[in-house]
Amino acid sequence: MSFSPLVDRLLEALRVLPGVGPKTAQRMALHLLERDRDGGRRLAGVLAQALEEVGYCRRCRTLTEEDMCALCTSPRRDDGVLCVVESPADMLAIEDAGGYRGHYFVLHGHLSPLDGIGPEDIGLDQLDVRLDEGGVEEVILATNPTVEGEATAHYIAEQLRERGMRLSRLAYGVPMGGELEYVDGGTLSRAFNGRLPFRGE
Amino acid sequence: MSFSPLVDRLLEALRVLPGVGPKTAQRMALHLLERDRDGGRRLAGVLAQALEEVGYCRRCRTLTEEDMCALCTSPRRDDGVLCVVESPADMLAIEDAGGYRGHYFVLHGHLSPLDGIGPEDIGLDQLDVRLDEGGVEEVILATNPTVEGEATAHYIAEQLRERGMRLSRLAYGVPMGGELEYVDGGTLSRAFNGRLPFRGE
Ligand SMILES: [Zn+2]
Ligand SMILES: [Zn+2]
Numbered sequence: 001m002s003f004s005p006l007v008d009r010l011l012e013a014l015r016v017l018p019g020v021g022p023k024t025a026q027r028m029a030l031h032l033l034e035r036d037r038d039g040g041r042r043l044a045g046v047l048a049q050a051l052e053e054v055g056y057c058r059r060c061r062t063l064t065e066e067d068m069c070a071l072c073t074s075p076r077r078d079d080g081v082l083c084v085v086e087s088p089a090d091m092l093a094i095e096d097a098g099g100y101r102g103h104y105f106v107l108h109g110h111l112s113p114l115d116g117i118g119p120e121d122i123g124l125d126q127l128d129v130r131l132d133e134g135g136v137e138e139v140i141l142a143t144n145p146t147v148e149g150e151a152t153a154h155y156i157a158e159q160l161r162e163r164g165m166r167l168s169r170l171a172y173g174v175p176m177g178g179e180l181e182y183v184d185g186g187t188l189s190r191a192f193n194g195r196l197p198f199r200g201e
Numbered sequence: 202m203s204f205s206p207l208v209d210r211l212l213e214a215l216r217v218l219p220g221v222g223p224k225t226a227q228r229m230a231l232h233l234l235e236r237d238r239d240g241g242r243r244l245a246g247v248l249a250q251a252l253e254e255v256g257y258c259r260r261c262r263t264l265t266e267e268d269m270c271a272l273c274t275s276p277r278r279d280d281g282v283l284c285v286v287e288s289p290a291d292m293l294a295i296e297d298a299g300g301y302r303g304h305y306f307v308l309h310g311h312l313s314p315l316d317g318i319g320p321e322d323i324g325l326d327q328l329d330v331r332l333d334e335g336g337v338e339e340v341i342l343a344t345n346p347t348v349e350g351e352a353t354a355h356y357i358a359e360q361l362r363e364r365g366m367r368l369s370r371l372a373y374g375v376p377m378g379g380e381l382e383y384v385d386g387g388t389l390s391r392a393f394n395g396r397l398p399f400r401g402e
Contacts, residue, residue, distance in 0.1 A: 004265035016240030039217030064205035
């Protein structure tokens, strides 16, 4: 039961948001209708505008409403390093972690032949154009540590081999702060294989 | 750091939703932009329409885009009982609990003289009109069990006294399934004062 057909449609529409079930949708709808109509109108307007205008950066394919994103045009990034990620969320996570000062290239997915997702669908033709610009000395293949992410990294590595630039992959290992007993077996065996000389300080 | 001014504005706008902090807003924005633009457009459209068209039912003041809500026009409700609640959310909670078959009247708040919220701001003039229709034999004052809710219930009771209809208030007590040690003192003492003869079955 709800109040009216239109409120029901609003409850339904709110459920496109990740993590929003019926109860949360109800709380959100009532909050906007009862307490913050201005905020709700702003949200509706900005959301419509963003869905209309936000596309991909011409150079790195991250989300932006501009021709080129702020990061691609920044003079303060290291032009010699390019980090290839599957999604803008991965790019944000790396930026939030801090430390990396190079550029990015966003695939918006990974190769998936069975789903008909090939090299051009993840922008690899654009990646070629990007690298033809010159200046990139190292490409970090930071696709997800999943079967599909690995396969995509290997495919890209193969394509880039003739360019002779340095290729790297994020280090695998046990996550910092984690307890060994909760780390999955695949991660643990990779951490063993990639073990480093112990440096006491 | 984010992607672009417009995406930043979207992250900001999403935070009008209750319970949505920076991380959740980012997950929502990326989900809509990367994976469900159609769902996002539908949400923007329905939200704008609801904020434009949803007002108060002429008879019970719940949220509806119609002149009168589905519940007020239903032939299957008990016309003799009217339950006064502070918000549409309270009305929904009572409906979800099941069992109540009467009608409602929604105040959209409570009396708060210090904030300049008087009887007309919570629709008490409309409540008079509603009761003038006749047929109501009992008014259940189901305002919140807070200081303001109590004061509002007492004020309304005073206003309705001359009408000679039955007035009631929800029973206070320990919540079902709760453990006594976690029940606050005020609730506990009210539960003692309102104790009932024990009926073994
Ligand atoms: Zn860019
Ligand atoms: Zn109504």
